[in-house]
Amino acid sequence: MEENINETLEKITRAPKKQKKRTVCVIGHKNPDTDSICSAISYAYLKQHIDGPDGAYNYVACRAGNVSAETQFVLDYFNVPQPLFIENIGTRVKDLEIRRTPGVDGKISVKDAWNLMNTQNVFTLPITDSENHLQGLITINDIAKSYMDENDSAIVSVARTPYRNILETLDAEMVVGDPNASFTEGKVIIAAANPDVMENYIDPHDMVILGNRYESQLMSIIAGAGCIVVCLGAPVSKTIQHMAREKGVTIIVSPLDTYTVARLINQSMPIDFFMKSDNLVTFHIGDFTDQIKDIMSKKRYRDFPILDKKGAYIGTISRRNLMGARKRALILVDHNEVSQAVDNVENAEIMEVIDHHKIGTLQTINPVYFRNQPLGCTATIVYEMFQEHEIGIPEQIAGLLVSAILSDTLIFHSPTCTPIDRLAAKELAKIAGIDPEEYAKKMFRAGSDLKNHTPEEIFYTDFKTFEINDETIGIGQITSMDQEELDEICVRIKPFIEKAYEEHGLSLALFMLTNIMDESTLMICYGGRSKVLIETAFGVEVKDNLAKMPGIVSRKKQVVPALMAELTKDND
Secondary structure, eight states, rough: OSOOHHHHHHHHTTTOSSSSEEEEEOOOOOOOOOHHHHHHHHHHHHHEEEEEEEEEEEEEEEESSSOHHHHHHHHHHTTTOOOEEOSSSSOOOSSSOBBBOBBTTSBBBBHHHHHHHHOOOOOOOEEEOOOOBBBEEEHHHHHHHHHHHOOOOHHHHHTTEHHHHHHHHHTEEEEEEESSEEEEEOOEOOSSSHHHHHHHTOTTTTTEEEEEEEHHHHHHHHOSEEEEOOOOTTTOOHHHHHHHHHOOOEEEOOOHHHHHHHGGGGGBBGGTTTOSSSSOOOEEOOOOOHHHHHHHHHOOOOOOEEETTTBBBEEEHHHHHTTTTOOEEEEEEEEOOGGOBTTTTSSEEEEEEOOOOOOOOOSSSOOEEEEEEEEHHHHHHHHHHHHHHHOOOHHHHHHHHHHHHHHHTTTTTTTTTHHHHHHHHHOOOOOHOOOOHHHHHHHHHHOOOOOOOOHHHHHHTEEEEEETTEEEEEEEEEEEOOOOHHHHHHHHHHHHHHHHHHHHTTTTEEEEEEEEETTTTEEEETTTTTHHHHHHOOOOOBBBBBEEETTOIIIIIHHHHHHHHHHHHHHO
16 A cells, blocks of 8 residues: 555544544543554544545544553554543533634723624623733623613723723714823713803813813813813814813813713723623633533523633633533444443443453443454454455554454464454464564563563553442453563562552452463452452462462453353352
8 A cells, every 4th residue: 555654543543633524532441452552543544544535534543541561562663653542531621612702802892892792692701811811701791780780970980991992982082182091080970050060060080071162161171170071073172172281181072962972981981890800610621511510500600711721711601502512422442341441431422332342331322333243352353344345454554453463362372362363363464574473472572571660550551340240340461471570570469459459449359460371370369259259260279369270361251251150150
């Protein structure tokens, strides 16, 4: 296949920043083994090629846990990047339809804010600074209150209203003064009385709304007004203008009548005076919707601001957005147990399951494509699907698939191995250009080199939980071709298994140290009746929490079925 496979693999193992297609995560189980990782990458590649460039989906290979040393060897050997890590598949805020209402300057007028709300059909405006950080929010209710509840005639100055807002709101012209200044002192009054009584109620710095009467204008300036607003576009004499400049009085001329000016003047106030800025309820784009749902239900706000990773404002969501949240799409490979799946799998839309294990506890709302075959490895199923769709397998994908088969079948020593697995591995090895036996030795040697790993890291290298008759059983496993190495690891793991038992609330905790060459397992057992259960199920002796189990190498086909049979017998 004449194409750059690395570029293709990079695309399917990294979610693109911008895309119109719906993303489908192809993901294996928690504590992923080589089959889980390699099958996810390979199946994402296959699905992308089946759909073609015009398909509706973008398939992204993912992982639900850390990559083991064995799997990392495989990825490095075939120069393939790790899949995208996903800890929780629940719907996030970024999956919702965020309303991209732009932030506004806190100094715009109430009138402008009202017009913006009507134009954009929104009920909330976010106020942001020059770096788009959220300063506060103003709602339609806030604007209504500012207009209906405010009786303080000094409120325009208290709000430190910019003259630019007043000019815009009143459709006015500034004849004398600085349009960049603000009205910061005094009250607003209407000069309705005769000029000889005006001096009794005009205080210094007041804003006086008046008409074209020369005497009233003159008296306002003499009384120390800070600003006079002349209505109906009346001309202002040069004498009045000269006196106003000498006294530092601002003169504004509006074409509107006195009543309209008085009615609109409050609408010139800046919205940061009325905005809510304390205890704002905000969400981040990475928050999970199930976590914010309760908060939204307890607050009576219509809109909630959304912030990005750097804390900058990007938009708002409402309860309606939450109700219409689209679940994230998933394809599960190498498992179908809820306990083994990525967190929050119940809240995802599962589209397909490709697996070779027993049918587990997973439930779906809608019918899905479910392919489950009694083979030694999920990668074998993926190989068969490549053949069925007549899609060529690149060298790197072939390398991943054959590595998974060799790992899951323990180089064909596992009882789970079938002739189909052997045939698939043989054909894939040819494409990948490797000798299966020699390559497998290197792979297992890399995987069992755990000298620098902590007991916890070793324990969770390949750990799964199983629900059997209301009991939760945890089983970890490592494989090696070196018995001395397994014995050394056993000493390190034994003290940790009690901790894992307690942390997971297990009924039984087991850890398998499997020797591939001898086809045997040393089993560490922990739990209330672990000794009796293991001895009865496998006919071996448990001494000091250890059991030697010749011929036992497969967790899936030998250990779990025997435990199920014994526990079922207990319930009969």
